[in-house]
Amino acid sequence: MQTRSLARFHLLLLVLLLSGAGCTGGAAQETAVSTAPRRLPAPFTDEAIDVARRFVQPTNDLRLAVLEEELQRRGLSYTLRTFSGTGADDRTEGHNVVVGLGAGPPRIVVGGHFDADRLDDGTLSHGLVDNAAGVLVLLRVAETLRDADLQGVVHVVFFDMEELGLLGSRAYVQSLDPAPGAVMVNVDIVAYGDALLYGPGDLSAAHPLAGRVHRVCSRHAVACVGTPRMPPSDDRSFQRAGIPAVSLAVLPAEEAHRAWLFLNGDLSATLRGALTPPILRTIHTERDTVDKLEPEALTRAVRIVTDLVLDLDAAAQ
Numbered sequence: 001m002q003t004r005s006l007a008r009f010h011l012l013l014l015v016l017l018l019s020g021a022g023c024t025g026g027a028a029q030e031t032a033v034s035t036a037p038r039r040l041p042a043p044f045t046d047e048a049i050d051v052a053r054r055f056v057q058p059t060n061d062l063r064l065a066v067l068e069e070e071l072q073r074r075g076l077s078y079t080l081r082t083f084s085g086t087g088a089d090d091r092t093e094g095h096n097v098v099v100g101l102g103a104g105p106p107r108i109v110v111g112g113h114f115d116a117d118r119l120d121d122g123t124l125s126h127g128l129v130d131n132a133a134g135v136l137v138l139l140r141v142a143e144t145l146r147d148a149d150l151q152g153v154v155h156v157v158f159f160d161m162e163e164l165g166l167l168g169s170r171a172y173v174q175s176l177d178p179a180p181g182a183v184m185v186n187v188d189i190v191a192y193g194d195a196l197l198y199g200p201g202d203l204s205a206a207h208p209l210a211g212r213v214h215r216v217c218s219r220h221a222v223a224c225v226g227t228p229r230m231p232p233s234d235d236r237s238f239q240r241a242g243i244p245a246v247s248l249a250v251l252p253a254e255e256a257h258r259a260w261l262f263l264n265g266d267l268s269a270t271l272r273g274a275l276t277p278p279i280l281r282t283i284h285t286e287r288d289t290v291d292k293l294e295p296e297a298l299t300r301a302v303r304i305v306t307d308l309v310l311d312l313d314a315a316a317q
């Protein structure tokens, strides 16, 4: 239980953060971007929750089968890229799913993992926050971009074996022949909340993507919190290969600020325990369930991700 003074300290920290002290972003290099109105992706409804439920499966191969059905239902062409796994999770092969928009080397990769973590009791996590929600968002991003007038090539990629050590994204990057100036946008944990958490890295003006993320947040009137430290996800495979990448998550604003403190603050063990954001007590547990998903949060995520990709695509010309 917290002491009263500790609670006051938390409050002070949160007030400081909510007032903007924890936010980063600022001005990266400026490039003219068309301000012509864009057709926004349609909002998600409760129907999306029913689609998300389909991803609750006993194995990741069955999750892959659901993903393929959802792609086919939307008329989205895709390729399966098979790679060798480690034998963990009882699988020796993984399968990345790539929706290629345009022919040739991609200039923008936008992706997220579809696989779920295996729990201590041997069953597969429902994996709805982490990361079926991200998959739903990416499916709609792919549909919207398919109908957009893209200048360059975009790959929308659903990665396998993220939970086994980013194996799918590593395999994708190893066989990647990127276009000059290629960048990657990762989508992981976007199920509920009204604020965007993004990172990792030095998010000063020198960051190739942070300023753009902030401008998109402003456009959509969404609070945006940049975190130098971000839990590892598939963006790391790109960063290791020298490709600039940013990972996006949606959380309630208070939780996003709390996550910033938890990840970046030099906290005592007591404070660290008290400030552990609920998301970290949800993912990779039996609590990662369908009741956490909010259609409004998915809509927020899909609009931010789509707009960010369109900005990046326009700025590349």
Ligand SMILES: [Zn+2]
Residues within 6 Å of the ligand: 113, 130, 131, 162, 188, 189, 233
């Ligand atoms: Zn994840």
